[in-house]
Amino acid sequence: MSSLAEKIDKLFTTIRPNGREYSYEKVAAECAQLSGSTFSKTYVWQLRTGQRDNPTKRHLEALAAFFRVPAAYFFDDCTTERIDSQLAIASAMRNADVRDIALRAMRMDDNGRRSLARIIQEVSALQDRSRADTHRGRPVDAEE
Amino acid sequence: MSSLAEKIDKLFTTIRPNGREYSYEKVAAECAQLSGSTFSKTYVWQLRTGQRDNPTKRHLEALAAFFRVPAAYFFDDCTTERIDSQLAIASAMRNADVRDIALRAMRMDDNGRRSLARIIQEVSALQDRSRADTHRGRPVDAEE
DNA sequence: GGCGCTCGTCCACCACAGTGGACGCCATTT
DNA sequence: AAATGGCGTCCACTGTGGTGGACGAGCGCC
Numbered sequence: 533m534s535s536l537a538e539k540i541d542k543l544f545t546t547i548r549p550n551g552r553e554y555s556y557e558k559v560a561a562e563c564a565q566l567s568g569s570t571f572s573k574t575y576v577w578q579l580r581t582g583q584r585d586n587p588t589k590r591h592l593e594a595l596a597a598f599f600r601v602p603a604a605y606f607f608d609d610c611t612t613e614r615i616d617s618q619l620a621i622a623s624a625m626r627n628a629d630v631r632d633i634a635l636r637a638m639r640m641d642d643n644g645r646r647s648l649a650r651i652i653q654e655v656s657a658l659q660d661r662s663r664a665d666t667h668r669g670r671p672v673d674a675e676e
Numbered sequence: 677m678s679s680l681a682e683k684i685d686k687l688f689t690t691i692r693p694n695g696r697e698y699s700y701e702k703v704a705a706e707c708a709q710l711s712g713s714t715f716s717k718t719y720v721w722q723l724r725t726g727q728r729d730n731p732t733k734r735h736l737e738a739l740a741a742f743f744r745v746p747a748a749y750f751f752d753d754c755t756t757e758r759i760d761s762q763l764a765i766a767s768a769m770r771n772a773d774v775r776d777i778a779l780r781a782m783r784m785d786d787n788g789r790r791s792l793a794r795i796i797q798e799v800s801a802l803q804d805r806s807r808a809d810t811h812r813g814r815p816v817d818a819e820e
Numbered sequence: 821g822g823c824g825c826t827c828g829t830c831c832a833c834c835a836c837a838g839t840g841g842a843c844g845c846c847a848t849t850t
Numbered sequence: 851a852a853a854t855g856g857c858g859t860c861c862a863c864t865g866t867g868g869t870g871g872a873c874g875a876g877c878g879c880c
Contacts (some may be wrong), residue, residue, distance in 0.1 A: 536733070555828085557828095571789060573828090573868095574829085574830085574868080574869065577828070578868085583867080584866095586866090587732065587733055587867075587868090588730045588732050588733075588836095589680070590730050591868085593752070596751075602748065603748060604746065607733075607736075607746075607748065699857065700857080702854085714838080715839095716838065716839050718839065719878085721858070722837095722838085725859095730837070731837075736839085
């Protein structure tokens with residue numbers, strides 16, 4: 533995990549609004565607007581597939597702005613790691629309900645969070661059991 | 677102090693080994709070696725004087741390496757800040773309890789999440805009230 | 821089935837990022 | 851004062867970063 537292509541690919545697969553990946557055209561159009569210059573979908577594709585790997589500052593800025601990531605993500609590897617972990621969590625937060633829950637939880641104090649965690653544990657255990665009952669035997673594995 | 681030229685100029689004037697500034701030729705030669713590709717003194721000059729302002733990733737990397745600064749230095753810092761604030765959700769998730777809650781919530785189905793959201797609403801409302809009592813008067817406003 | 825739409829892939833071209841080399845200036849050196 | 855050498859500046863060219871448009875595959879719709 534060090535090439536530019538891999539990093540860009542990671543952005544595509546982790547940052548997706550409706551479960552679906554952004555199309556190259558969408559990214560290009562948005563980036564063009566962000567940078568005030570042109571940005572072709574072809575080039576986005578080339579960058580992701582590693583056919584081009586030496587974009588200009590302007591292109592990197594636009595891409596970074598679009599994916600809401602610091603431009604440093606494309607360079608330094610240690611910041612890359614940090615961003616990646618944040619990205620993983622962010623992808624878990626795709627679901628609006630989950631996000632809402634998390635935001636509320638964030639505003640609570642430690643005591644509140646702990647008791648909330650206990651409650652959730654109960655609820656999810658309950659759910660697991662009922663699920664195991666309905667579709668017999670299929671263990672509930674974490675999705676994606 | 678926002679243009680690339682100004683930033684590069686600052687590197688020249690501040691980073692100088694023997695009181696004397698690096699010559700364009702010296703920088704170019706060193707950068708060429710660092711990047712493994714070519715790097716002309718003319719281009720260094722053009723970048724510093726603002727005649728060119730859209731270098732490629734490879735050139736930025738070489739320049740950053742030569743002057744011993746992170747590549748992020750060449751990009752707009754306020755954008756980086758803005759990005760960080762927009763990743764507020766992710767940063768909120770640094771709290772282990774919150775993360776745990778969100779991860780559990782993620783595994784639940786829609787019904788579970790909705791009832792969970794209701795429960796949390798109750799709990800946090802309870803908390804808000806008690807908080808309002810202690811530091812009297814200040815209403816807790818909803819974010820975003 | 822046939823039509824229209826969107827998307828990913830590919831290629832031939834264009835513009836500009838990046839280069840090489842020439843020129844002139846200012847210090848040293850003799 | 852003439853010669854040498856290092857440096858910044860400039861310009862015309864080249865290579866490649868970047869683009870537009872064409873083509874075909876997949877999918878929903880009438």
